[in-house]
Amino acid sequence: MHLQLQYFLLLAAALFCIGIYGLITSRNAVRVLMSIELMLNAVNINLIAFSNYLDPQEIKGQVFAVFVLTVAAAEAAVGLAIVLSIYRNRETVDMEQFNLLKW
Amino acid sequence: MNLAEGVQIVSFGILAVMMLGAALGVVLFANIVYSAFLLGGVFISIAGLYLLLNADFVATAQVLIYVGAVNILILFAIMLVNKREDFKPLRNRWIRQGSTALVCAGLFTLLSTMVLVSPWALAPAAVPGQNTVVELGLHFFSDFLLPFELASVLLLMAMVGAIILARREFIPEEILPDLNQPTSLTLQERPRELLTVGSGGKGDTTTQPIDTNA
Numbered sequence: 001m002h003l004q005l006q007y008f009l010l011l012a013a014a015l016f017c018i019g020i021y022g023l024i025t026s027r028n029a030v031r032v033l034m035s036i037e038l039m040l041n042a043v044n045i046n047l048i049a050f051s052n053y054l055d056p057q058e059i060k061g062q063v064f065a066v067f068v069l070t071v072a073a074a075e076a077a078v079g080l081a082i083v084l085s086i087y088r089n090r091e092t093v094d095m096e097q098f099n100l101l102k103w
Numbered sequence: 104m105n106l107a108e109g110v111q112i113v114s115f116g117i118l119a120v121m122m123l124g125a126a127l128g129v130v131l132f133a134n135i136v137y138s139a140f141l142l143g144g145v146f147i148s149i150a151g152l153y154l155l156l157n158a159d160f161v162a163t164a165q166v167l168i169y170v171g172a173v174n175i176l177i178l179f180a181i182m183l184v185n186k187r188e189d190f191k192p193l194r195n196r197w198i199r200q201g202s203t204a205l206v207c208a209g210l211f212t213l214l215s216t217m218v219l220v221s222p223w224a225l226a227p228a229a230v231p232g233q234n235t236v237v238e239l240g241l242h243f244f245s246d247f248l249l250p251f252e253l254a255s256v257l258l259l260m261a262m263v264g265a266i267i268l269a270r271r272e273f274i275p276e277e278i279l280p281d282l283n284q285p286t287s288l289t290l291q292e293r294p295r296e297l298l299t300v301g302s303g304g305k306g307d308t309t310t311q312p313i314d315t316n317a
Contacts, residue, residue, distance in 0.1 A: 007119075075261075
């Protein structure tokens with residue numbers, strides 16, 4: 001018995017589902033951003049697991065993981081700036097009150 | 104990784120339990136500061152999983168970028184928007200949470216059956232002791248050169264956009280044109296409304312906006 005690809009994929013699927021649950025149910029805007037980070041990390045685990053088990057010679061999955069890391073860093077910076085800007089306008093971080101675009 | 108099988112299994116189990124527990128804590132804790140610190144725990148556990156998967160450079164980058172930058176950024180954002188407010192209770196909130204949990208459980212079931220059923224084209228054997236940094240560098244500067252450069256442009260755009268979005272907006276009526284003064288190189292912003300100590304705890308949402316014409 002040794003470590004198999006399926007273990008990592010199941011773990012990443014569980015992390016992704018926890019991220020989706022947090023994304024939909026949480027009411028604090030910062031926690032929504034944290035849930036997005038969890039989902040991006042789940043995708044990264046998948047990429048690196050595939051890179052290790054299916055393509056161990058030229059590790060292209062790790063290259064993709066580094067790109068996802070870059071995009072996640074940019075997303076965190078811009079997302080937190082948007083949260084700060086909304087907080088200045090609406091004086092709250094409750095997601096239920098960000099209904100400016102709701103008809 | 105040149106570890107024995109048992110060591111790998113045990114460390115995978117510990118890291119998986121740590122990661123899932125911390126992720127559940129991130130989502131379910133009421134206090135968001137605890138959530139932010141547990142998010143750091145999730146990131147560190149994921150870095151350990153990357154080490155188990157022979158990805159040492161990505162594990163290092165994970166610790167540097169996620170724990171060092173993103174998590175600290177999230178803590179600063181919590182500090183800047185830290186108004187303790189009690190969210191208004193919604194009607195039928197449990198229906199929303201229950202249906203979301205149901206959908207997530209269904210999605211997990213679907214994904215796990217797909218993972219367990221589908222035949223994976225596994226490579227014959229992983230070669231341990233490979234230098235992943237050299238390999239990654241070769242990829243970045245040969246066949247992934249264009250995405251690499253685009254990533255740098257993306258980071259520059261994100262930096263400029265974050266500064267523009269998070270800046271307090273500048274009101275041009277407030278400056279007096281004084282040509283004798285040497286021009287200062289500071290970024291001109293709206294002056295920040297000073298908070299009195301303890302005013303954040305009341306949760307009053309009816310604060311007056313700043314009267315700019317007065």
